[in-house]
Amino acid sequence: MCGICGIVSFDRSVDADLVADMVTSLEHRGPDDSAVVVDHGAVLGHSRLALIDVAGGAQPLGSADGTLWVTFNGEVFNYVELREELRSLGHHFTTVSDTEVVVHAYEQWGASCVERFNGQWALAVWDRRRRRLVLARDRMGVRPLYYRVLGRELAFASEVKTLFTDRSVTRELDPAGLKQVWTYWSCVAPSTVFTDIRQLAPGHVATFDDTGLRVDPYWSQDFPERGREASQDLEENAAALREAVTRATRLRFERSDFPVGAYLSGGLDSAVTAATIRHATSADLTTFSVRFTDDEFDEGPYQRLMVERLGTTHHTVDVSHRDIAEVFPEVVRQAESPLLRSAPAPLFLLSRLVRENGYKVVVTGEGADEVLGGYDIYREARVRQFWARDPGSTMRDGAVGLLYPWLARNPGKAPAFARSFFGAGADPTDRAMSHHPRWSSTSALTAMLSPALQSSMAATAVADPAERMPAAAEDWDPLSRAQWLEIATLLPGYILASQGDRMLMANSVEGRFPFLDREVVELASQLPARHKLFGLEEKFVLKRAFADLVPPEILARPKQPYRAPDAPSFFADGVPDWVAEVTSPRALAAAGVFDPRQVAGLVEKARRRSRSFGNTDNMRMVSVLSTQLLHEQLVVGSGLDRPGRLAPRRVVDIRDTEEDA
Known part of the structure; x- marks a missing residue:
């Protein structure tokens, strides 16, 4: 994992020293190496966290003829298979890095090469021959990519603070972006909370040349028509899911030149990935967990159960109220967004523990709730649909009580509140029925705002994400529509950003997510809704698939979301x-x-x-x-770690090459 940045201009020479400063601002993402490549009208930068081919994978990396240069953040986990395919097509390799595979893949297939990648990435290709910059981001939005366009100039970077290295860039909060955060919990790409700063949406490719910027999707989340799923057989689907998750987990555990650890939260998802590593590989396993001194949030007994079951070398960080308060300013600086929960702070402390124990990479269970129907919001929507069919039935009150057995202030104990929350807006024809109650309650935060900002927000239109849902969604199961919304909003903008990439990379640690593997995601999307959410039992097919590897105490445990004291x-x-x-x-x-x-x-x-x-x-x-x-x-402030400039370790000037002449 790394940090990438660069500037392309069709009107002037690019300041290489500025890009060098940008690279310096990304040092926490890649402390192992750094470099800039300088061309006429383009400078690319890279800060490297070396995990694969330490000797040969230095970046930015150029093609053999010098016409292509790539700066790449992330992993293409199927790079070994792609390299063999490209060799059969006549390509010759000088390294064993996945970055060189990206270079040759672009040579062979152009920008559409990303459709063949299975992994997590943000990348930039400077195509000197065509005088164009190509940017791309992985399907699920695991890795971030921000940019700013001013006329015929574009600057890009892995983090916003890197773009702010240029003192001429406007630094102000954007009312439209803030309105999104206080509705959807995060901005929905291409928006950010900063004026003039945009982010490339997951599953998209952007091309920038002297005619301007063009952004196109290369992938989108899709679900089958209800009743038209590929297989209705639970056991068959459980076996297919197990095979896909096992393959994805092995790819992420084995394809690294450094030891890979694993998170154990105490829940089902991390138990599955850790148990899969133990079962499917012969390697020793080191695991890491967060514990809380506040018993309401602690999951230590379930963590210990998995550690004893798997026999791992285990490390924990015990987090108190004071610990969260002490690191919270740094957490916000890294998240680069307003937060509605303190939950990212313990994850920052957890990744620091990982790094202190000599690890650069961890496998986690993130993504299972989104793709396999694990969140309370899906279960709430199921109750709301149930309620809508017969609002007067007293059985509805009992259903609400089943939703939050872990919560002390269970709304099932307050029937009047439950009826107002679950009965309001229970319109089965509403594509976003699952999410509108949460969005509405979150929007109540805007009552705290200054009159001036409230007025500005009132005049700012923010599109409902449901409006971007494909027309085919009319025929999807309601669970599929809810999953689409969660994957389009909360997953990339908050779960994978504020709680994921930013808290991991703040301590130079790469997270790998088997449940967000391309094959796993596409298989899960084709499963019948009842195999994912069976009644009110979440991730039903996942439990069936791994029943022999996960203790019954965890399989039968009521779903409890990861939380921290606020x-x-x-x-x-x-x-x-x-x-x-x-x-x-x-x-x-x-x-x-x-x-x-x-x-x-x-x-x-x-x-x-x-x-x-x-x-x-x-x-x-x-x-x-x-x-x-x-x-x-x-x-x-600038948001940067330190004032002044630390020069990148390498500067490659390609302006006088034969191709350029």
Whole structure:
């Protein structure tokens, strides 16, 4: 895993020193090597985390004739198979790196080569002969890619703060992007929370030349017409899923020149991936877990169960309220977005533990909930559909009580609230019926905003993601529509970004996600909905597929989402100085985002009883703190680790080559 950046201009020479500064800003993503390649009108940069072919995989990497240059962040896990195919077509290789496979694949198939890649990547190809830049991002959005276009010039980078290295770039929060965060929990590509900064959407390719920028999809999530799934046989589907997940896990565990560890959360998904590694390989396994000193959030007993079952070398990080508060400013700086939960902070501490123990790579269970129907939002939608068929039935109250057995304040114990929440908007014809209640409740956060920002947001149109759903979705099962929305919004924008890539790469650790393997995703999408969500039992087919590898205590365990303490982290055990600073009248006025009187009231309430905060107040508190930190760090400040310039280790000047002449 790495950091990539660059600038292409059709009007002027590109400042190579500026791109060198951009590379420096990405050092945490790739501390092992760094370089820039300088051409007329184009400079590419790379900061490398070396995992495959340490000696031969240095980047940016050029083709044999010097006409193509690639800077690549991520992994193409099927690079071995692609290399053999390309050899059969006459290509000659000088390294065993996956990056050289990307170069030859582009030579052979052009930009459509990404359709053949199975992995997680963001890449840039500078095609000197055609004088064009090609950008691409993996199907699910595992790896980030941001860009800024100004006239006939484009700058791109793995992180926003890298684009802010250029002091001429506007640094301000965008009302439209903020409105998306306070509706969908994250921005939906191509939007970001920063004015003039865009992100390439997952599954898309962008081409930039002297005529401008063109962005096209090369992949999109698809589901079969209800009742037209490839197989209706549960055992057959469970066997196919097991084979696909096993193959994906082995690819991610074995294709590295360095040892690979695994996360164990205590839940089903990481238990499956860790058990698969233990069962399908002969390698020793080291595992890593987060534990909480707050018992409400701790999953330690289930983690220990898997460690004993698998016999792994295990490491844990014990996270307290104070630990979350101490690292939260750094977490926000790395996330580059307002947060509605403190959950990324323990994952930052977990990746730091991984790195401190000498590991660069971990396999995790991320993605299973999205592709196999594991989230509460899917189960809530099932109850809402049930409710809509007979709103007056008392059985509906009982169904609500089954949803959150892990939650102390279970809405099933409050029938009036349950009816208002599950009965409202229960329209089976609404494509986004599953998500509109969550989006509506999240939008309540905007009541905290300053009048000026509220007015600006009211005048800002934000498209409903459901409007982008394919026309064929009319014939999908409701679960499929809910999955499509989750994969289009929360997965790339929050789960894989704020909780994933950013918290891992902040400590120079690569995460690998077998459940987001291309074959696994496409197989899962073709399964009947009832095999994924059987009644209210989530990930039914996954449990069936791995019943012999996962202890029954975990298989039968009620779904409990990963959570961390929110408001109590900042108020229950003492208030950090930075909290008072970012919520001061001066800081609030400078940012202009929140109403100071409302923030003062919320802070006072948190000082008195943060432990009894409900869902909305928790989100309000974390939203205020994270947004204020974001303004201080990336709008007022540069967001960079250090001032000044550290030169890249290599500078390759290709301006005087024969091809250029």
